[in-house]
Amino acid sequence: MNTKASPVAMPAYDRHSLTHGIVHIGLGNFHRAHMAVYLDDLMTMGLAQDWAILGAGVRIGDARMRDAMLAQDCLSTIIELDPKGRTARRVGAMTGFIEVQPDNAALIAAMTDPAIRIVSLTVTEGGYFINAATGQFDPDAAEIIHDAANPAAPQTAFGALLAALRARKAAGIAPFTVMSCDNLPGNGHVTQSAIVGLARLSDPGFADWVQANVAFPNGMVDRITPATGPRERAMAAEFGLGDDPVPVTCEPFRQWVLEDHFPMGRPALEQVGVTFTDDVHAYEAMKIRILNGGHATIAYPGGLMDIEYVHEAMADPLISGFLDKVEREEIIPYVAPVPDTDLGDYYSLIRERFSNPEVADTERRLCFDGSNRQPKFIIPSLRDALAAGAKIDGLALVSALWCRYCAGTTDSGAVIEPNDPDWGNLQTLALAARSDPSAWIGQKAIYGDTGQDPRFAAAFALALASLWADGTAKTLTRYLSS
Known part of the structure; x- marks a missing residue:
């Protein structure tokens, strides 16, 4: 160029x-x-x-x-x-x-x-x-x-x-x-x-x-x-x-x-x-859940699969498919209508923006500060889906991917350098969660009462066990076929 x-x-x-x-x-x-x-x-x-x-x-x-x-x-x-x-x-x-x-x-x-x-x-x-x-x-x-x-x-x-x-x-x-x-x-x-x-x-x-x-x-x-x-x-x-x-x-x-x-x-x-x-709340809920929630959804699988850039993660069919399924089944259904906006068109625009190779945004940047971002970008959608008695397996997997990332190594064994203001504590809890998933979802400051929901706890434990046993790619493949 x-x-x-x-x-x-x-x-x-x-x-x-x-x-x-x-x-x-x-x-x-x-x-x-x-x-x-x-x-x-x-x-x-x-x-x-x-x-x-x-x-x-x-x-x-x-x-x-x-x-x-x-x-x-x-x-x-x-x-x-x-x-x-x-x-x-x-x-x-x-x-x-x-x-x-x-x-x-x-x-x-x-x-x-x-x-x-x-x-x-x-x-x-x-x-x-x-x-x-x-x-x-x-x-x-x-x-x-x-x-x-x-x-x-x-x-x-x-x-x-x-x-x-x-x-x-x-x-x-x-x-x-x-x-x-x-x-x-x-x-x-x-x-x-x-x-x-x-x-x-x-x-x-x-x-x-x-x-x-x-x-x-x-x-x-x-x-x-x-x-x-x-x-x-x-x-x-x-x-x-x-x-x-x-x-x-x-x-x-x-x-x-x-x-x-x-x-x-x-x-x-x-x-x-x-x-x-006067409808700022509708626009911000759309953006925070679909865009920022989408960023969180592709961040940790990309980080665990040693993918450096966001556009590269979007080019991976497993991560791209994971994003599509979580957005369409577990995030967008709980976004309230926005004036003069089609949520499907907005999501298509988000995919296009994430896929821009010129931006070269990094997966590591998206993974940063999950302890502040997850409660704002992921947990609200999870709560809504639980309240509706609807699917939550994808959002539970997003949470498990974050936990697995905070354990400090990628699927290949590469060391993940500290990437959260509370990294030391998160890494301790993530390693403990390998045998006791409640160690992670019991973080009240992150999950509030959601971590005690039996359906979420079971889905999280299943997803985390799969990530440790089979790795990210196989876990995503299994989720996409479900």
């Missing part, structure tokens, strides 16, 4: 004339290929000139990203991986990056500025301090305990948000809107729960004020953005951007669905394809 022949699209607007309206916390690949791109498109149209992004972070890795971005005037390289040909653009919607500090003083000061009307977040699915078993805010997390005791010098994004909201309230400045861009069901509600829950630990009256006065719109976000490594940096070099250490690659597809709840105003994102609706 001759990518050098394609010119790199540069910002077609005067970045020096932009003013900040948004602080965004968590400058990972997804944000830079999603929200920043939508804003860049608006700015190209001559709109949203007062909605430039001020980048921010609260962790050590964020400081490294800040250094990299400031070195290139906060321009992000975005390479779209269309099988028909790659294209590159430099996105200029972010024009500054706040210093990353242990007490977040600079971040708090920036968010106190009246010009900031939206604070947005991509802090990953696991960054919201939610107990997976209860679905509620977890006040016992160490960082939350710290921030409750030290509200003026918080360590977390949520603590910093509260400190800024408190300062704005004292100064008579209206509160900004808090907009989660993370891949969570009801992400606005989840964010509100974390922030109000943290406030309640130290100042219940202020917690009530936040709950009554701060907007937390729900949203659904979607775009596949692989991790950046040597391959992605080589692509940037082919476009003449070899000095960029943090280029982002992504699929051509993107989607954003939002509640229109922005008391302090918002960019005209509907002009660039964002859907504003």
